[in-house]
Structure formats: C-alpha cells, structure tokens
Amino acid sequence: MFDKILIANRGEIALRVVRACREMGIKSVAVHSTADSDAMHVRMADEAVCIGPPPGTESYLSIPAIISACEITGAQAIHPGYGFLSENASFVQILEDHDITFIGPTAEHIRIMGDKISAIETMKALGVPCVPGSGGGVPDVASAKKIGAEIGYPVIVKATAGGGGRGMKVAMNAGEMEMAFMTAGSEAKAAFGNGECYIEKYLQKPRHIEIQVFGDGKGKAVHLGERDCSLQRRHQKVFEEAPGPSIDAQTRARIGKICADAVANINYAGAGTIEFLFEDGEFYFIEMNTRLQVEHPVTEAIFGVDLVREQIRVAEGLPMSFGQDDLEIHGHAIEVRINAEKLPNFAPCPGRISQYHAPGGLGVRMDSALYDGYSIPPYYDSLIGKLIVHGRDRDAALSRLNRALGELIVDGVDTTIPLFHQLLAEEDILTGNYGIHWLEDWLERNLTA
Numbered sequence: 001m002f003d004k005i006l007i008a009n010r011g012e013i014a015l016r017v018v019r020a021c022r023e024m025g026i027k028s029v030a031v032h033s034t035a036d037s038d039a040m041h042v043r044m045a046d047e048a049v050c051i052g053p054p055p056g057t058e059s060y061l062s063i064p065a066i067i068s069a070c071e072i073t074g075a076q077a078i079h080p081g082y083g084f085l086s087e088n089a090s091f092v093q094i095l096e097d098h099d100i101t102f103i104g105p106t107a108e109h110i111r112i113m114g115d116k117i118s119a120i121e122t123m124k125a126l127g128v129p130c131v132p133g134s135g136g137g138v139p140d141v142a143s144a145k146k147i148g149a150e151i152g153y154p155v156i157v158k159a160t161a162g163g164g165g166r167g168m169k170v171a172m173n174a175g176e177m178e179m180a181f182m183t184a185g186s187e188a189k190a191a192f193g194n195g196e197c198y199i200e201k202y203l204q205k206p207r208h209i210e211i212q213v214f215g216d217g218k219g220k221a222v223h224l225g226e227r228d229c230s231l232q233r234r235h236q237k238v239f240e241e242a243p244g245p246s247i248d249a250q251t252r253a254r255i256g257k258i259c260a261d262a263v264a265n266i267n268y269a270g271a272g273t274i275e276f277l278f279e280d281g282e283f284y285f286i287e288m289n290t291r292l293q294v295e296h297p298v299t300e301a302i303f304g305v306d307l308v309r310e311q312i313r314v315a316e317g318l319p320m321s322f323g324q325d326d327l328e329i330h331g332h333a334i335e336v337r338i339n340a341e342k343l344p345n346f347a348p349c350p351g352r353i354s355q356y357h358a359p360g361g362l363g364v365r366m367d368s369a370l371y372d373g374y375s376i377p378p379y380y381d382s383l384i385g386k387l388i389v390h391g392r393d394r395d396a397a398l399s400r401l402n403r404a405l406g407e408l409i410v411d412g413v414d415t416t417i418p419l420f421h422q423l424l425a426e427e428d429i430l431t432g433n434y435g436i437h438w439l440e441d442w443l444e445r446n447l448t449a
C-alpha cells in the first residue's frame with residue numbers, strides 16, 4: 001500500500017486527488033511553481049515542494065524536478081491529474097525505471113493511444129467502430145485529394161499528434177482540400193512538432209459521446225456509461241452531462257460492452273475514456289484519453305463511485321472494488337466549466353478574486369481551488385472551477401443547476417458563469433436537443449460583440 005502520493009498537477013484537480021488520498025489515509029505531496037506558492041493545493045496537501053519558475057515547461061512539465069520531489073519526500077507514486085504529464089509516455093517510462101508507480105496506464109498504452117493513427121488501428125482491430133477515413137498518415141496533397149474523392153466530401157484533415165482541437169481543418173469539397181491539408185499540417189507542425197495528418201469523413205451533425213472505462217490491468221474491465229460533451233467551443237468542452245439525453249439503455253449496453261471488452265483485451269489499467277462521434281444511431285471512434293477526464297465527476301455522481309480512489313487502488317495492485325453488475329445509474333448529473341474568461345471572446349482573464357462563494361445543498365458539488373483574495377496566475381489554463389449537480393432526473397438536475405449557479409459568486413475577474421445562465425433559458429438545452437455545432441452557432445447569434 002502507498003503511504004505517500006505526489007500529485008504532479010495544480011488547481012482543482014490537484015485538490016481532487018489530495019481529497020481522495022486523505023480519505024484513504026495516504027499522505028499527499030503537492031508540487032508547485034513559484035507562481036503557485038499560495039495556491040490551495042499547496043495549502044491542502046500534507047507536504048509541498050517548489051519545483052520551478054512559473055512557466056509550465058519549467059515546473060509542472062519538468063520531469064527531473066518532479067522526480068527529485070518524489071525522492072526528497074519519499075513519495076512512492078505519482079498521480080498526474082489531467083493535462084501536463086498525464087499522457088506523456090516517456091515520463092511514465094522514466095518513472096518505471098525509477099521504481100516510482102505511475103497512477104495510470106502503462107507507457108505502452110499511452111503511446112499507442114497518444115498517436116491517433118495507432119489508436120485508430122488498435123481500436124479497429126479490437127472491434128470498436130471508427131470513422132471511415134485514410135486509416136493512416138497522408139503524405140501529400142495529391143494523395144489527400146484521392147482519398148477525399150474515395151470517402152466523399154466533406155472530410156476533415158486531422159493532425160496525427162493532435163490535441164485540444166488544434167490542427168484540424170474541414171474541406172467541404174475537392175476545391176478546399178489543398179488549403180485544408182496545408183493549413184492543418186503547418187498548424188500541427190507548429191503546435192506539436194509533427195505535421196503528419198490523416199483524413200476522416202466529416203460528420204455534419206454528430207453528438208460527442210464518450211464512454212468511461214476502467215480496467216484492472218489484468219484483463220478485467222468495466223464501463224461506466226457515457227457522457228454527452230457535445231456543447232463545445234473551438235473543440236473545448238464547456239457543459240457535460242450523464243447519462244446522454246440521446247442514449248437509451250440498450251445503446252449504452254451495446255457500446256459500453258464493446259469498449260469494456262476492448263480495454264480488457266489489452267489489459268488496460270485504470271481510468272480511460274473512449275471518445276465517439278454519434279450520428280444516426282451509429283458510433284464513430286475518434287480518440288482515447290488514457291487519463292482521468294475533467295468531466296469525470298458527472299460519472300461519479302450517477303454511479304456513486306470515486307474514480308480517483310479506484311485509480312489509486314488499481315495502481316496498488318488491488319482488484320477493482322466494483323464489477324459491471326454492481327454499476328447502476330442513479331439520476332442525472334451535469335457539469336459546467338467555470339473559466340476565468342471574458343465574454344464574448346472568451347479571452348483569459350487572470351487576476352485577484354475579491355469574493356468567492358461556492359454553492360451548496362443537496363446534489364451540488366463544487367470542485368475549485370479558489371478562495372477569497374486568491375490571485376489567478378496568467379500562466380495556466382483558465383479553468384477555475386467545475387460546478388456539478390446531481391438530481392433524480394434531467395429536469396431535476398437542470399433546476400438544481402439553475403439554483404446553484406444563482407448561489408455561486410466569483411467576483412474580481414470575468415467568468416463564464418453568465419453564459420450558463422443564458423444557456424439555461426434555451427429550449428434546446430432544456431430538452432437536450434443539441435449536437436457538436438450547437439454552441440458555436442448559438443454563440444454566433446447571441447454573443448457577438
């Protein structure tokens with residue numbers, strides 16, 4: 001059993017892991033940059049180590065600094081949270097060589113899923129439905145045009161090394177292919193140092209449905225249903241819910257089983273998310289995230305499980321504390337992401353929080369590292385909190401979200417809170433009638449400066 005876990009992250013997710021450790025009687029070590037000396041995760045952990053200057057590359061992404069912090073404090077395992085080093089296969093490889101346990105899957109699984117082409121090939125071989133496409137990297141414009149003609153327009157050109165919605169361009173017809181292929185490639189080269197792209201059929205009105213899976217690393221795995229994360233801006237999720245308004249029990253059982261069997265087959269360890277586009281009753285795999293997701297709390301709410309505790313247990317070599325038959329959905333949960341951003345352009349808005357009040361009451365969870373007087377540093381992600389509500393059904397969850405948003409106070413910086421007040425007045429949101437383009441279209445109509 002672990003006595004001490006180091007958390008290689010910051011903000012609300014670092015706090016989330018500190019809380020799980022404390023409940024399990026495990027000591028936690030926070031690491032932080034000099035910009036985060038006063039951060040909540042530093043205050044809440046049992047120990048804290050400063051690992052470098054503000055830029056992420058010199059602190060939260062510095063592998064030598066993080067390993068030294070482990071050695072100084074005697075932490076036996078590292079929880080990576082999401083982002084930063086959570087899907088960095090060479091980090092995991094180095095930890096394996098240093099006898100430090102990584103709380104997550106193997107370096108090999110991270111590597112396979114981190115490369116979109118090998119992820120698609122692997123999933124296809126495991127029986128997971130994929131988007132019709134090139135199947136592999138496309139070498140040049142001429143081949144891109146040939147493939148476009150074969151699969152039929154519109155198509156989307158995507159970076160093999162992509163992430164965060166960057167390096168993706170749609171070509172509506174053959175005339176747009178050259179431009180799409182060149183821009184996706186150069187964007188990918190600039191952002192990821194790898195310009196390789198592949199091509200997929202562009203689905204016009206899909207929903208983003210992702211399946212939460214969990215494996216014990218020894219051939220056993222379960223699924224914990226789906227989350228609908230279709231409400232996105234620039235491919236960034238802003239509102240997530242579970243169960244998905246468009247998914248019935250039979251559909252869930254079918255795709256869930258495919259996903260659980262796939263990860264069981266490869267002896268996958270820990271939490272993972274298999275992301276799909278869902279259109280006309282069909283699922284199309286887009287990628288697998290080999291980590292805990294930002295939106296994991298909606299799944300925790302409806303299944304009554306603690307996914308971080310489970311990650312730690314599996315990393316310790318213990319069996320999972322639930323099997324597929326123990327997992328039953330109760331009610332409905334919604335998460336909204338509170339970002340320090342100024343509408344209508346969503347420009348990051350760091351600064352000092354003059355007043356913070358978290359909502360409470362039945363079925364309300366606020367995951368945030370804010371406090372009165374805290375200064376949001378300008379160096380990191382603009383996510384400052386997640387408000388998660390749980391109710392007996394979707395309508396109850398929506399009413400609770402409305403009520404909780406009314407109680408939430410974040411003063412001193414601009415936030416995305418007003419956006420959610422507005423969204424909750426929209427018929428399509430109230431009925432669950434939205435796809436991946438709904439929010440962008442709505443923003444264009446309602447929030448132009």
Ligand code: ADP
Nearest residue numbers: 162163164165166200201202203208235286436
């Ligand atoms: P990233 O790793 O950059 O997040 P994804 O492959 O997960 O890239 O895609 C992100 C988003 O881009 C999806 O949620 C969806 O909105 C859109 N997208 C990706 N592939 C397609 C496709 N084939 N057709 C339509 N939209 C797509």
